[in-house]
Amino acid sequence: MLQKIYDWIDERVDITPIWRDIADHEVPEHVNPAHHFSAFVYCFGGLTFFVVVIQILSGMFLTMYYVPDIENAWRSVYYLQSEVAHGQIVRGMHHWGASVVIVMLLLHTLRVFFQGAYKKPRELNWMVGVLIFFIMLGLGFTGYLLPWDNKAYFATQVGLQMAEQVPIIGDELKVLLAGDDEIVGAQTLTRFFAIHVFFLPAALFALLAVHFILIRRQGISGPL
Amino acid sequence: MKKGKGMKFVGDSRISADRTLSRIPKDYSEYPGRTEAFWPNFLLKEWLAGSVFLVGFMCLTLAHPSPLGGLADPTNSSFIPLPDWYFLFLYELLKYKFASGDYILLGMIGIPGIAFGALLLAPFLDNGPGRRPHQRPIAVIMMLLALASTVWLTYTSASHVNWEERAAMDQPTPPNSVEIDTSHEGYGLYEASCLSCHGDALAGGAAGPSLIGTEHTAEEIGVIAREGTEGGMPAGIFTGSDEELEQLVDFILTVNEAAAE
Numbered sequence: 001m002l003q004k005i006y007d008w009i010d011e012r013v014d015i016t017p018i019w020r021d022i023a024d025h026e027v028p029e030h031v032n033p034a035h036h037f038s039a040f041v042y043c044f045g046g047l048t049f050f051v052v053v054i055q056i057l058s059g060m061f062l063t064m065y066y067v068p069d070i071e072n073a074w075r076s077v078y079y080l081q082s083e084v085a086h087g088q089i090v091r092g093m094h095h096w097g098a099s100v101v102i103v104m105l106l107l108h109t110l111r112v113f114f115q116g117a118y119k120k121p122r123e124l125n126w127m128v129g130v131l132i133f134f135i136m137l138g139l140g141f142t143g144y145l146l147p148w149d150n151k152a153y154f155a156t157q158v159g160l161q162m163a164e165q166v167p168i169i170g171d172e173l174k175v176l177l178a179g180d181d182e183i184v185g186a187q188t189l190t191r192f193f194a195i196h197v198f199f200l201p202a203a204l205f206a207l208l209a210v211h212f213i214l215i216r217r218q219g220i221s222g223p224l
Numbered sequence: 225m226k227k228g229k230g231m232k233f234v235g236d237s238r239i240s241a242d243r244t245l246s247r248i249p250k251d252y253s254e255y256p257g258r259t260e261a262f263w264p265n266f267l268l269k270e271w272l273a274g275s276v277f278l279v280g281f282m283c284l285t286l287a288h289p290s291p292l293g294g295l296a297d298p299t300n301s302s303f304i305p306l307p308d309w310y311f312l313f314l315y316e317l318l319k320y321k322f323a324s325g326d327y328i329l330l331g332m333i334g335i336p337g338i339a340f341g342a343l344l345l346a347p348f349l350d351n352g353p354g355r356r357p358h359q360r361p362i363a364v365i366m367m368l369l370a371l372a373s374t375v376w377l378t379y380t381s382a383s384h385v386n387w388e389e390r391a392a393m394d395q396p397t398p399p400n401s402v403e404i405d406t407s408h409e410g411y412g413l414y415e416a417s418c419l420s421c422h423g424d425a426l427a428g429g430a431a432g433p434s435l436i437g438t439e440h441t442a443e444e445i446g447v448i449a450r451e452g453t454e455g456g457m458p459a460g461i462f463t464g465s466d467e468e469l470e471q472l473v474d475f476i477l478t479v480n481e482a483a484a485e
Contacts, residue, residue: 023263034269035258043273050274054281074295078396081292088289093281095290100281102310113346113367116355123347130344137310144308149293150394154305158315162332184298224356 021216030223042220044108051101052208058094059197066146068193070186073148098140105133117221125214128207135204142196148189156192157184293394303394306385313374316381339370397427397434403482410475417449417462417472426479432457435476436483445473 010016029035031042065084067076080087109129112118118126145156164174171181177195179187260266297303307315314336317323323331342349350363357364404425405411414426421432428434433456440448446469452459462469 023267025262026259027262027266028259029257032258032260032266033273034260040273043270046270047274047277050277051281070296074292074396077292081290089285092285092288092290096281096285096288099309100284109343110367110371114357114364116350116357116360118347119351119353119355120347126347127344130340130346134340140308140310147292148296149396150296150300150303151293151306153296153298154303155307158305159307165328165332167329167333221355 025216028220028222031220041107041111044104044111048101048104048108049208051097051104052204054093055097055101056201058090058097061090062094063197068146068190070148070189073146073189077147077149098143101136102140105136109133115221115224122214122218122221125211125218128211128214132204132207132211135200135207139196139200139204142192142200145189145192146196153184156188160184160188291391292396294396304390306390309378309382312381313377316377342366404479405475405482408475408478410471410473410478413462413464413468413472414475417464421457426476436480438476438480442473442477445476446470449473 006015031039033039033043062080065076065080065087067073077091080091082088112126112129141159145152160174160178163177164170166173175181177188177191178184179191306312317335318328318331320331321327323335346363350360352360354360418432418435422428422435423432426435438445448457449462449469449472450459452461462472464472
């Protein structure tokens with residue numbers, strides 16, 4: 001039955017080459033922890049992606065309750081934490097995932113760095129990876145404000161003061177982020193929400209796609 | 225099969241699938257070493273590693289519920305701002321003399337810019353042929369130094385913070401959704417005498433505690449309104465008649481009853 005469905009689709013859209021690209025490839029011995037236990041360091045990248053998937057899913061569920069406005073943002077998070085079934089767990093996953101993803105990214109980066117795996121021909125993929133790191137830090141910065149509690153508010157205020165000090169574009173940058181050159185308020189919250197939920201994830205997905213396509217094209221670096 | 229610039233790719237769509245041989249992939253024995261098929265053999269093992277990771281992650285989540293502080297209060301001037309832990313090293317850097325004041329741009333853009341720029345351009349700065357760490361000592365030492373200073377800055381910053389006191393100062397109080405009956409005869413008295421400190425919703429403020437959930441009896445509230453509390457509210461705030469005091473106390477208790485429902 002499954003084979004028939006597969007054949008039916010394959011006849012029309014020729015998915016076999018796509019399938020071969022995604023899944024039909026060899027895993028070399030030196031990255032397989034079943035053969036060399038120390039190869040677990042090669043898991044860090046995959047686990048980072050795993051946490052990213054957790055973040056995407058838990059974030060999608062959080063937006064079912066979250067209200068990005070200064071009157072209700074904190075109340076909606078409080079309600080989610082105290083009233084909604086499993087709300088605390090879903091928010092907990094998003095909260096801790098934000099930290100764990102940074103840790104895993106760091107481990108993955110260090111593995112690639114100390115193995116010199118970024119050398120020719122993989123320079124581009126390294127740069128894409130570092131950009132993903134920056135996007136993640138941006139997601140952390142913008143997501144921190146959203147619960148609209150004291151620590152979020154004052155940390156963001158400091159962050160915006162720092163943005164203001166950037167030479168030449170400082171003022172414009174601050175207004176772009178905060179929506180006003182003085183007030184950290186309603187506009188700031190909606191902008192951070194939009195950046196956190198639409199702009200940065202869009203950039204993240206694009207970069208992740210490039211990252212994975214490059215891995216599949218170039219293969220994993222050989223043993224040291 | 226060779227295509228393009230002569231690079232060899234395995235399982236790549238540019239190796240056009242031979243339609244006559246159906247979809248049976250190349251025999252894996254054609255590849256050197258103890259390789260393994262990604263699908264489904266290796267993926268099954270990856271699931272296992274992922275599951276173990278997920279169990280650990282969920283234990284962390286369940287053992288430590290995500291914290292939520294009190295509702296943001298822009299007028300709170302005593303709150304010490306602190307970023308999320310992975311920005312602490314940048315925050316701590318700005319406390320050094322050479323990275324603050326007149327040199328703020330150096331601390332804010334110069335040093336992090338050089339560090340992150342070097343990270344981004346690492347393949348071009350470290351462009352020798354050797355991949356082993358001992359074949360590229362400069363890159364490795366730079367990375368170790370950057371790593372050590374980041375860890376050190378994060379540690380220094382975090383160790384100066386009294387996390388328990390911070391959490392205690394920033395507790396979430398339940399949102400006050402009580403309807404205040406402004407037509408109550410005691411409301412005008414409350415507005416005149418108490419509202420400036422205890423807030424328009426009786427939820428308290430910087431100068432006075434919340435009146436909702438009070439454990440005092442009607443008599444005690446009456447006494448406190450006139451004579452204040454020890455070390456807290458001063459005496460003589462309410463100066464109305466006994467009848468007015470009764471109305472005020474009744475108003476406060478009515479709101480409390482409504483809140484308890």
